[in-house]
Each structure stands twice: as structure tokens, then as C-alpha cells.
Amino acid sequence: MSDSEEESVNARNYEEIAKEIARCKRNPETSGMFVSGWDDADQDVDIVKNPKDNPVDHVLWAAENGELDALKEIVKTSPGLVHVSDSDGYTPLHRAAYGNHLACVAYLLSAGAKVAARTELGWTPLHSACNWNNYLTAARLLAAGADPAAVSDGEQTPLHLASALSHSKSTLIILLLREDIVNIAQRKNKSKETPEQLAHGHGIYGPLFEMALPAVNHIKSLSFTCNPFVR
DSSP states (O other): OOHHHHHHHHHHHHHHHHHHHHHHHHSTTTGGGGOOTTOOGGGGOOOOSOGGGSHHHHHHHHHHTTOHHHHHHHHHHOGGGGGOOOTTOOOHHHHHHHTTOHHHHHHHHHTTOOTTOOOTTOOOHHHHHHHTTOHHHHHHHHHTTOOTTOOOTTOOOHHHHHHTOSSOHHHHHHHHTSTTOHHHHTOOOTTSOOHHHHHHHHSSOGGGGGGGSHHHHHHTTTGGGGSTTOO
16 A cells, blocks of 8 residues: 555544544433543634624624624624524633633623523533633622532533643632532542642642631631622
8 A cells, every 4th residue: 555545544534533523422322421520621612714704603703802892793783692602502601701801701791691501511601711710700700690510511610620720829719719619629520530639639729728628618708709790
């Protein structure tokens, strides 16, 4: 077999494997095998070449890129677009959250965007914010009622995602200041790891979890008012 023939066979094999993986991800019976305790949901966000060609792609693009004026114009014309999602379940609020576009997040919430919206992998906008240490966006979502105990298909809470980062001090503090975080800090994901274990294994902020001890948490139960969005 020549080199060109071998390259052709390999290309076809890779294409067939990719198609099979995509098929299994869509099948509820097999999709779980692709979602570990590390479900990297944000890496699969749809990329559209010409997002302004239709309103759905346009509103998602505007939210993801922090184009507040464009976002307002689109939603003003068609208010229902705040609830649309791409093929992976990402809403404009998800996209604004992982892009850390606080003004867009605030506007979408004011326009009725659902703070508990879920992607295909079960991520909420708070998951997206915490996965990138977007602590101001996380604080805004929490102030709007986002659930820090929400679990993805990989049984990851937003705290798991923040704990797995080596640079997430600000987001961890925002989450650990909450009085309802004690049980969440001990919850295990599908890999049987707690947020505290992840923090100790992936960075220097494991000691912050002393804030989640029951006695300490009771003493500081009102401290969440340090969230600038809850005053």
C-alpha cells in the first residue's frame, strides 16, 4: 500500500470514528460513557461561520462576544430569542456566562433568560461561569437564583468545576461564602471526587474549604451579603 493510499484509509477511519462517537453521544443509552467527572462541556460549543445570517445564530453570537448593543436590538425585536439554544443546548445566557460578559448576563436576566437552563450535558450558566473562574458573573447568577447544587450529567456541581482549576480563588470564595455550601463541598462526582479533594489535588486553594466547615459556616451565614449583587 502506498503512502497516499494509507493516508486515505486513515482519513476514512478517523471520519468513521468521529461519526460513531457523535452517534453514541446522541443516544441516551451510550451518551453517559462520554461524560466523566471531567465533562468538558464548553469545548463543544457550536461555531457558526456567518452568525448574522439568522436571528438564532445572531443572538447566540452577540451574547458570546459581549456585543451588548446588538444583543439588545435582537431581543427588542424578538424577545423570545433569549430562550433559544444551539444544538448542544447552550442558551445566550450560557454563552455570555462563559465569556464573562457581565453586562450581557445582566441584560439577559432582566429580559427573562432562565438562570436554570441546561445544556445537553446538564450544565447551567453557573457551571459555565465557574468553569472559567468568571467570579463576577458567577456572583450575578447566584444573586439571580442560580443553584450552586445543580449537577451535570457527570454529577459535577459548579463548585467541582471551580475546584478543579488552579487559579479559581475568587470563584471559590464566592461559592464558599454561601451558607448552603457545606453539603455541596462533600458531594462526589462520577469520578468519586469531592470539590475539596479536587481543590487539594489541582491547586493551592484547598485550605479555603475550611470555610465550609459546619461551625464556621454557621458563624458566617450572613456573609454572602458581600455579593455586590445582593444588597
